[in-house]
Amino acid sequence: MRTAAAGVLTPTDIHKIRHYVQHKYGDLPSDRRAEIVADAMQRIVLRQLPAFPHEQKLSVSTELMRSIAVRKQVPVDEKHIFEACLRLDYRDPQLFHALHEWVEQRLGVTIEHEAFKGIIEEGVHIANSPHLQVEAWDAVVGTVAGYYRAPERMAEVIALPGSRDGGLGNKTKPSTYLFLTLALSASTLFYGWWTLHPPTTRAELPQTGHPVDITPPVPQSPTIAIEQKYKNELPSELRYVEVNKERLVQYLARKSSLLAEEPYLSTIVNAAKEHDIHPLLLFAITGQEQAFVPKTHKDAKKIANNPFNVFHSWKEFNTTISESAKIASNTIVHKSQGRPDDVDALTWINTKYAEDVNWSKGVRAILDAMKRQIMLVNER
Structure with missing residues (x-):
């Protein structure tokens, strides 16, 4: 068998x-x-x-x-x-x-x-x-x-041993x-x-004065596993900075983007801050993947749940903007690791994040355009 x-x-x-x-x-x-x-x-x-x-x-x-x-x-x-x-x-x-x-x-x-x-x-x-x-x-x-x-x-x-008929x-x-x-x-x-996986005892823990649960750990959900953070090796130009939300909303509104509204806008910005990623990079990815999710699209509200196309497509993995933003952020940080000094960060991420070999060029062009229109001169 x-x-x-x-x-x-x-x-x-x-x-x-x-x-x-x-x-x-x-x-x-x-x-x-x-x-x-x-x-x-x-x-x-x-x-x-x-x-x-x-x-x-x-x-x-x-x-x-x-x-x-x-x-x-x-x-x-x-x-x-x-x-x-x-x-x-x-x-x-x-x-x-x-x-x-x-x-x-x-x-x-x-x-x-x-x-x-x-x-x-x-x-x-x-x-x-x-x-x-x-x-x-x-x-x-x-x-x-x-x-x-x-x-x-x-x-x-x-x-069984001892049975009369064997x-x-x-x-x-x-x-x-x-x-x-x-x-x-x-x-x-x-x-x-x-x-x-023996249970942890009080002797193995710092003396906090609080009772310790020694029951075996319950397996974590996929979402928790996804939220695990990796070492961030992004260059400084792609790290988190504060952006002018008013200008960001105006930029997205000109694109008729559903992401200019809540909860999408703040959720993406917060995910960027949590993972130390430039907020405009995440928005630039949504621009490359889904043209910033125009409101006129018949499936706009569904696409806005996963405008990064994490796990291949918003159709294949339709979740919440909170989860998809965290997955996208964590993936970017993870894929930033091990980059040679002479390789552009977005080009390096491209080899692991997207099948389209020109993905990084599109993201870079959108990111630069957003920086010119949203960020102050000394912030670009």
């Missing part, structure tokens, strides 16, 4: 798709190319899903693309598909049967109906209990590996042993985590 999670959408796949789209559709706008890439990626994932009705397939694939491929930026594999499928309603026999067949095909075994029902129940429990530090798919693999032999593709119960007995339900195996898998994995 194969036990390692198989890749469904790998970094190599994504790289090939982006390279092909860039080569074939290089003359299209960046948001259109991002849309083509996202569609190709989703098609790959769709082909690997259980035989659900089309509506459920789209729901699962969209969740996978958003939460795994885009937000976490990791390869999509079997464990992600299985966990996403657990969010569906398995009172529907069609959905249950499709996932049942998919798991059997992936693991190369035959699983009895009642046993698989127990697998689903425990999988849902594990998926909803992040403190266990156990993947639902890993628990399934461990359970099946303990009770099934792949060559015969037949369910086989392992004998087996578990006819009166015992498979789900009971399924639960025990899952519990054992969970406790074993949790023990491994505990030994590698």
